[in-house]
Amino acid sequence: MTTxxxxxxxxxxxxxxxxxxxxxxxxxxxxxxxxxxxxxxxLTGTKEGCLDGNCGACTVSLDGRIVDSCLVxxxxxxxxxVETVEGMATSEGLHPLQQAxxxxxxxxxxxxxxxxxxxxxxxxxNEPAPDEHRIRHWLAGxxxxxTGYDKIVRAVQKASAEMA
Amino acid sequence: MVATFEPKxxxxxxxxxxxxxxxxxxxxxxxxxxxxxxxxxMIWGTVLRSPHAHARIKSVxxxxxxxxxxxxxxxxxxxxxxxxxxxxxxxxxxxxxxxAVDNILAxxxxxxxxxxxxxxxxxxxxxxxEAARAIxxxxxxxxxxxxxxxxxxxxxxxxxxxFVGSPGAEESGHANHVKEFVHEFGDPDEAFGGAxxxxxxxxxxxxxxxxxxxxxxxxxxxxxxxxxxxWTSTQGAFTxxxxxxxxxxxxxxxxxxxPLEIGGGFGGKIPIYLEPVAAALSRKxxxxxVKMIMERRSVFEGSGPAAGGKINLKLGATKDGKLxxxxxxxxxxxxxYPGSLVGASGMCIxxxxxxxxxxxxxxxxxxxxxxxxxxxxxxxxxxxxAIETLxxxxxEQAGFDxxxxxxxxxxxxxxxxxxxxxxxxxxxxxxxxAAKETDHWNSDIGEASPGRVRGRGFASGYWxxxxxxxxxxxxxxxxxxxxxxxxxxDIGGTRASIAMQAAETLGITAEDVNPTVVDTDTVGFTxxxxxxxxxYATGYAAYNAAIEMIDKLKVRxxxxxxxxxxxxxxxxxxFSSKSDPxxxxxxxxxxxxxxxxxxxxxxxxxxDLEAAxxxxxxxxxxxxxxxETGKTDVVRYTIVQDAGRAIHPSYVEGQMQGGxxxxxxxxxxxxxYMSDDGVMANSSYLDYRMPTSLDLPSIETVIVEVPxxxxxxxxxxxxxxxxxPPVPAVGxxxxxxxxxxxxxxxxxxxxxVAALDS
Ligand code: FES
Ligand code: FES
Numbered sequence: 027m028t029t030x031x032x033x034x035x036x037x038x039x040x041x042x043x044x045x046x047x048x049x050x051x052x053x054x055x056x057x058x059x060x061x062x063x064x065x066x067x068x069l070t071g072t073k074e075g076c077l078d079g080n081c082g083a084c085t086v087s088l089d090g091r092i093v094d095s096c097l098v099x100x101x102x103x104x105x106x107x108v109e110t111v112e113g114m115a116t117s118e119g120l121h122p123l124q125q126a127x128x129x130x131x132x133x134x135x136x137x138x139x140x141x142x143x144x145x146x147x148x149x150x151x152n153e154p155a156p157d158e159h160r161i162r163h164w165l166a167g168x169x170x171x172x173t174g175y176d177k178i179v180r181a182v183q184k185a186s187a188e189m190a
Numbered sequence: 191m192v193a194t195f196e197p198k199x200x201x202x203x204x205x206x207x208x209x210x211x212x213x214x215x216x217x218x219x220x221x222x223x224x225x226x227x228x229x230x231x232m233i234w235g236t237v238l239r240s241p242h243a244h245a246r247i248k249s250v251x252x253x254x255x256x257x258x259x260x261x262x263x264x265x266x267x268x269x270x271x272x273x274x275x276x277x278x279x280x281x282x283x284x285x286x287x288x289x290a291v292d293n294i295l296a297x298x299x300x301x302x303x304x305x306x307x308x309x310x311x312x313x314x315x316x317x318x319x320e321a322a323r324a325i326x327x328x329x330x331x332x333x334x335x336x337x338x339x340x341x342x343x344x345x346x347x348x349x350x351x352x353f354v355g356s357p358g359a360e361e362s363g364h365a366n367h368v369k370e371f372v373h374e375f376g377d378p379d380e381a382f383g384g385a386x387x388x389x390x391x392x393x394x395x396x397x398x399x400x401x402x403x404x405x406x407x408x409x410x411x412x413x414x415x416x417x418x419x420x421w422t423s424t425q426g427a428f429t430x431x432x433x434x435x436x437x438x439x440x441x442x443x444x445x446x447x448x449p450l451e452i453g454g455g456f457g458g459k460i461p462i463y464l465e466p467v468a469a470a471l472s473r474k475x476x477x478x479x480v481k482m483i484m485e486r487r488s489v490f491e492g493s494g495p496a497a498g499g500k501i502n503l504k505l506g507a508t509k510d511g512k513l514x515x516x517x518x519x520x521x522x523x524x525x526x527y528p529g530s531l532v533g534a535s536g537m538c539i540x541x542x543x544x545x546x547x548x549x550x551x552x553x554x555x556x557x558x559x560x561x562x563x564x565x566x567x568x569x570x571x572x573x574x575x576a577i578e579t580l581x582x583x584x585x586e587q588a589g590f591d592x593x594x595x596x597x598x599x600x601x602x603x604x605x606x607x608x609x610x611x612x613x614x615x616x617x618x619x620x621x622x623x624a625a626k627e628t629d630h631w632n633s634d635i636g637e638a639s640p641g642r643v644r645g646r647g648f649a650s651g652y653w654x655x656x657x658x659x660x661x662x663x664x665x666x667x668x669x670x671x672x673x674x675x676x677x678x679x680d681i682g683g684t685r686a687s688i689a690m691q692a693a694e695t696l697g698i699t700a701e702d703v704n705p706t707v708v709d710t711d712t713v714g715f716t717x718x719x720x721x722x723x724x725x726y727a728t729g730y731a732a733y734n735a736a737i738e739m740i741d742k743l744k745v746r747x748x749x750x751x752x753x754x755x756x757x758x759x760x761x762x763x764x765f766s767s768k769s770d771p772x773x774x775x776x777x778x779x780x781x782x783x784x785x786x787x788x789x790x791x792x793x794x795x796x797x798d799l800e801a802a803x804x805x806x807x808x809x810x811x812x813x814x815x816x817x818e819t820g821k822t823d824v825v826r827y828t829i830v831q832d833a834g835r836a837i838h839p840s841y842v843e844g845q846m847q848g849g850x851x852x853x854x855x856x857x858x859x860x861x862x863y864m865s866d867d868g869v870m871a872n873s874s875y876l877d878y879r880m881p882t883s884l885d886l887p888s889i890e891t892v893i894v895e896v897p898x899x900x901x902x903x904x905x906x907x908x909x910x911x912x913x914x915p916p917v918p919a920v921g922x923x924x925x926x927x928x929x930x931x932x933x934x935x936x937x938x939x940x941x942x943v944a945a946l947d948s
Binding site for chain 2: 033034054056057061064065068069070071072073074075076077078080081083110111112114115120124127128129130131133134135136137138139140143158161162163165166167168169170171172173174175176177178179
């Protein structure tokens, strides 16, 4: 019988905050934050598209900064705070961006949606009233192959108006 | 006899924009896509792929990989059932079983860089990848070719031995050049002789990829009783079942395929790649679940792209602007196995026009690149590039107005399509008329930024839209809501468009219908989500199921009132007696009385439909070019398209915009850039460079509605035609901007600068 334990170097101890909750776990030193969230923490809302930082499907917020979680190691989030799509809705309901994405039909297959939502939130948190060009510029690191972006941009504009 | 329907102008649910039923799950991260599944004892698989474009496999040594800590199983072609060299039908037309299996795991030869050779399962993905690297393969490298000219060079060996000496190869002169068909009508040679204006040109396009953001994935496990369970992201769970059954040589009923949410497909998630490998690994590892996710590079190198190729086209017109003759030769890349979809190219090339004398010769060309798959209106964008470009050039040469010429020669009801069928009611003329009425058409092109130039172009396109089989089950809850069970995987809002058709028929709201996509054990056969068919065909099945439910409820109402069944009528959500105006009950109230009238009410609907009749679109493109660098920015873009009837207009617009965005990428930038030794040199998103939000303007949409007479709500299908016009629309705009005609796609910065320099 082969082992069920991942071979290789010993695990790194991580204590972190994810969507406001404390987490503590051991992670292989080479494991990406994306896989850490999906495989160890069990949050699969953050998606894999390319694993090389070029699609943005894996976008999360790390201490308030937008990052591609496939390019960050799980071990790096020790002592830091991570926000994922699962943390956007509260007991009050959906985040205005989530509501606007639904109303504006800003998703087709939806695989890019978590990344776009987290990235757009990162924009609106810092710049509440971006114009269309700024939105397109900010979101250029997130690929969507289904929508042609039009409805995504409109949804972000709508959420921004609603949050004003 | 096909039933026909009178379109209504007003509906209660159809044409509205409710929030899609799966929306909440998809904006909160709760939706379970193929890669998200986790099963007890699950391990991870990966695939070793060929670095060579064409090579004989001399030996594969898996011992070092098998000996590694954490590795559970390694499989190669020999671990799959031995495949006979015979033709089988895998739901997408006939194919050779050995080729189908060899494309999953290569046996004697690798035919493209990226061709799968072995599968590895290990405790996690990282270990599996390490182990795959430890597999030793000895190759005898063979000459390779990655385009339609090089592959028929005399020193290029046959990619598939089976075509050596085949009738098609004999005629074309090379085993890699498989002739498919000649369609001929009228007398093209004589018509060219009598034409006042004759124009001809060669067009070439590179292979492109569908580019869905979610990589292929599959999870498989065997039950102890020999049943195989598969979870995957697919356009068609039943198609996966059919293909896996053929490859593993087992009965379809022994396989259950559960379609998880799918992150884009565009035709590329109809074929199977990983499923049989995951199954073989699961068996060898002791029937534990094996999950596999394809890396992005392998998605480019190993999963189905769209054909590049060369198109020679000749058109002839009279001096009063009548298109009288057309002749074309299509040489389309199939990849390493036959199936370039050149047949569809032949159906589409002349489909916008009424041309009385025509010929189309189609070749399927084998090259050392991955086997092509469908990509949104497969085969049509390539030929649209040729004809919509040459029509523009013909108009310029002869002094015809480009719109008027197209309008005068437009295909309409009764026109014969190039490959034979006669068009039913279609909307080409209406689309051209609507394009001329758009704000875009009637607005000035605007000032270019300093040092830059602007141009405008337009082009049209056609796609035939398939019908095929679909099944829907309905069950009525006692609060009057309805559970809808369907087999069409939802890639872009089709749960909503199907539920809305059921709701319209039943006289309830879209929210009152709860659609669920289920596995192959749970609903009747349903063909792929593809061919723009789901809203048309599965929507039709939902309509049939709803009609059956109404009929059953009429019986219940008659029991309630102790009147004759025939005395009950249903209109606007209300059952009433034809003879006694006092007797009436709403759909929801009656649903609350099922227990008193005979128990639960369920119904089913199934269809097997002819093609939907076809859809047309016309796109208008304004762009701005920097002549120094060749950089091209699309500054304004408008799509006009006949949807038949838009069930949920937001998602119709979304299909139009998304298709156009892909087409713009195809026109300007996307390509398989092959190195001299046949390896894709740009197999990452960074280098393949699909359009980003910053590359595109807001895309304007105009939905034209020429109802399809053979659908209860007039649906034609909308998903594919929007990718057809962009390549020529962009090309025509480039011509307008710089005065030079480009006939090679992509029309990228390098080609524009080179054209301006020469
Ligand atoms: S998966 Fe991280 S950027 Fe694509
Ligand atoms: S909705 Fe499919 S990739 Fe964006």
